[in-house]
Amino acid sequence: MRILVFNAGSSSLKIGVFDTGGEAGAQVVQRLKGGFGRFRDGGCTVHLQAADRSEDFTAPYADLAAATAAVPGLLADWGVTGIEAIGHRIVHGGEAHDGPATLDPETLAGIEALTPLAPLHIPANLNVVRLARAVWPDLPQVGVFDTAFHLDNPPRVTTYAVPQAWREAGLRRYGFHGTSHQYVAERAAQAMGQPLGDLRLISVHLGNGASVCAINLGQSLESSMGLTPLEGLVMGTRSGDIDPGAFGYLQRELGLSVAQIEHDLYYESGLKGLTGSADMRDVEDRAAAGDAQAQLAINLYAYRVRKYIGGYAAAMGGVDGVIFTGGIGENSASMRRRICDGLQFFGLRLDHDRNLAPDLDNYAAPHIQAYGSKVAVIVTETAEQLQIAREVAAHLARPMPAARPIPIAVSGRHVHLSADSLAALFGEGYQLTEAKPLRQPGNWVANERVTLVGPKGTLENVAILGPLRPRTQIEVSRTDSFTLGIEAPVRDSGHLEGTPEIRLVGPAGQLDTDGLIVAARHIHINPADAEAMGLEDRQLVRVRIGTGDRALTFARTLVRVQPNAFTEMHIDTDEGNAAGIGRDFVGQVAAGVEAFVGG
Ligand SMILES: Nc1ncnc2c1ncn2[C@@H]1O[C@H](COP(=O)(O)OP(=O)(O)O)[C@@H](O)[C@H]1O
Numbered sequence: 214m215r216i217l218v219f220n221a222g223s224s225s226l227k228i229g230v231f232d233t234g235g236e237a238g239a240q241v242v243q244r245l246k247g248g249f250g251r252f253r254d255g256g257c258t259v260h261l262q263a264a265d266r267s268e269d270f271t272a273p274y275a276d277l278a279a280a281t282a283a284v285p286g287l288l289a290d291w292g293v294t295g296i297e298a299i300g301h302r303i304v305h306g307g308e309a310h311d312g313p314a315t316l317d318p319e320t321l322a323g324i325e326a327l328t329p330l331a332p333l334h335i336p337a338n339l340n341v342v343r344l345a346r347a348v349w350p351d352l353p354q355v356g357v358f359d360t361a362f363h364l365d366n367p368p369r370v371t372t373y374a375v376p377q378a379w380r381e382a383g384l385r386r387y388g389f390h391g392t393s394h395q396y397v398a399e400r401a402a403q404a405m406g407q408p409l410g411d412l413r414l415i416s417v418h419l420g421n422g423a424s425v426c427a428i429n430l431g432q433s434l435e436s437s438m439g440l441t442p443l444e445g446l447v448m449g450t451r452s453g454d455i456d457p458g459a460f461g462y463l464q465r466e467l468g469l470s471v472a473q474i475e476h477d478l479y480y481e482s483g484l485k486g487l488t489g490s491a492d493m494r495d496v497e498d499r500a501a502a503g504d505a506q507a508q509l510a511i512n513l514y515a516y517r518v519r520k521y522i523g524g525y526a527a528a529m530g531g532v533d534g535v536i537f538t539g540g541i542g543e544n545s546a547s548m549r550r551r552i553c554d555g556l557q558f559f560g561l562r563l564d565h566d567r568n569l570a571p572d573l574d575n576y577a578a579p580h581i582q583a584y585g586s587k588v589a590v591i592v593t594e595t596a597e598q599l600q601i602a603r604e605v606a607a608h609l610a611r612p613m614p615a616a617r618p619i620p621i622a623v624s625g626r627h628v629h630l631s632a633d634s635l636a637a638l639f640g641e642g643y644q645l646t647e648a649k650p651l652r653q654p655g656n657w658v659a660n661e662r663v664t665l666v667g668p669k670g671t672l673e674n675v676a677i678l679g680p681l682r683p684r685t686q687i688e689v690s691r692t693d694s695f696t697l698g699i700e701a702p703v704r705d706s707g708h709l710e711g712t713p714e715i716r717l718v719g720p721a722g723q724l725d726t727d728g729l730i731v732a733a734r735h736i737h738i739n740p741a742d743a744e745a746m747g748l749e750d751r752q753l754v755r756v757r758i759g760t761g762d763r764a765l766t767f768a769r770t771l772v773r774v775q776p777n778a779f780t781e782m783h784i785d786t787d788e789g790n791a792a793g794i795g796r797d798f799v800g801q802v803a804a805g806v807e808a809f810v811g812g
């Protein structure tokens with residue numbers, strides 16, 4: 214399918230024409246690439262590139278709207294025909310969009326209503342959609358949202374500590390640049406030769422807008438941007454973090470209205486507010502020529518990024534890779550250097566030669582860390598357009614899996630023991646005894662029990678499941694984790710890196726071991742049932758369970774295809790209670806595929 218993608222950012226318009234294969238995972242080929250930027254004095258720079266032709270020129274397009282209007286003519290000049298679908302970057306999707314959406318009138322009205330949350334971007338995004346509708350009225354138009362990747366960030370990340378009425382009015386953190394962060398994280402994982410699902414990555418997108426994203430085991434944990442793309446880093450014209458007390462102060466001392474303050478935070482702050490120029494190239498040139506304001510701006514910019522990287526490393530309990538992308542992240546070796554100097558304390562060391570000239574010609578995501586650095590440092594070009602094309606193709610091709618009934622099992626808290634843990638708790642040479650088999654073949658509940666002890670409380674008589682495993686794993690509900698007083702992360706079974714410690718007490722002894730998790734909900738399924746239901750291993754799906762006014766759809770349910778599995782979905786007691794269901798129940802795998810997670 215031939216897809217035209219528009220990416221209207223705050224300071225540039227980028228386009229791409231892509232041919233996507235029919236099947237999921239098929240190669241996407243870029244036919245044409247275009248960029249319009251550096252709008253000033255009623256003109257802008259244009260870069261157009263196809264397989265056998267490349268042109269850079271200045272054009273009299275005064276702003277994004279004028280550049281957008283010129284696109285159909287340029288495509289005709291370059292002989293690009295046969296477009297079958299159009300993809301749009303939409304900066305804000307609010308709570309409604311956790312994936313791509315067909316831009317029908319209702320969806321567009323919903324997006325327009327979000328304009329106050331992204332005033333620099335949404336009008337430009339909608340302008341492009343309107344133009345495309347006028348030029349290509351019969352083609353499907355699909356929006357891909359910056360916020361979607363972050364929509365499942367945990368409540369401790371998304372919540373502002375403000376009055377309930379404000380939160381009910383929609384005040385929450387979202388996060389942006391999700392398409393870019395997701396794309397570069399996948400590239401970095403490939404370059405590192407490890408599954409994305411095993412890595413703790415920090416993606417640093419430094420363009421005109423800029424944000425840092427913590428990507429913990431394949432999922433966005435936090436973006437430095439919040440309700441709007443104003444929070445976080447110093448940007449081209451945006452302030453990033455500022456004390457909210459400034460609003461009252463500025464109003465009282467300078468007599469500024471809220472609208473004026475907001476305007477200046479979006480358009481007159483950041484590099485522009487500090488130096489007069491929003492463009493990092495100008496700022497770097499001025500700083501090198503001795504301009505003290507430009508020097509301060511660069512220091513402050515780098516310092517803020519480094520602070521976020523340190524914070525996110527702490528938030529994830531470590532970091533395996535830092536990724537630089539966006540116009541500044543890709544091109545400014547000195548900015549990367551300033552940011553990374555000072556991160557040696559957690560084992561990150563740059564190779565200065567590689568940093569100076571990352572080999573982007575030969576590698577998609579070259580490493581620039583020094584030999585022996587504990588943290589990988591990667592530079593890669595973000596390809597929001599390509600990622601959008603992929604998502605548009607997947608959205609339009611998406612087969613709806615047949616809504617098939619699936620048995621639901623509610624798992625109570627339980628423990629899987631390693632041989633060492635068993636010996637420590639029950640004595641050397643002790644063997645567990647089977648009380649009753651479970652439905653998953655080869656698994657059983659033991660007669661033996663253990664006690665879990667945390668700083669706040671104790672859970673007694675906790676079931677042990679056999680057989681023994683290589684690592685001890687303790688699965689509790691979120692409510693249990695509060696009874697114990699230990700924060701337990703939601704994890705897939707077996708993914709125990711960096712999990713907290715808990716004390717286990719048995720009849721012959723006690724031990725402190727890591728491995729405390731809240732098990733991520735999942736579907737055990739055998740290959741035959743998976744095929745019949747159109748499900749694949751490591752896919753995330755939605756499942757509707759419960760009935761009546763407690764009916765509930767669980768998003769992000771992981772499919773685990775295993776030979777001989779007894780097909781059923783496992784949820785924990787909190788989830789079972791939330792859906793108002795008891796021990797044996799049936800749900801419906803519904804509403805389509807969400808995504809895949811790395812193994
Ligand atoms: N060689 C370079 N050195 C320093 N900064 C650069 C370089 N090339 C581009 N930039 C900066 O990248 C920023 C624009 O980033 P980009 O990702 O293209 O913007 P947008 O967020 O609008 O997509 C500008 O501040 C520009 O000065």
Ligand SMILES: CC(=O)OP(=O)(O)O
Pocket residue numbers: 221222223224304359389390420421422423442
């Ligand atoms: C969300 C955002 O800031 O986007 P951009 O970098 O395109 O301005």
Ligand SMILES: [Mg+2]
Pocket residue numbers: 222420421422539
């Ligand atoms: Mg950008």
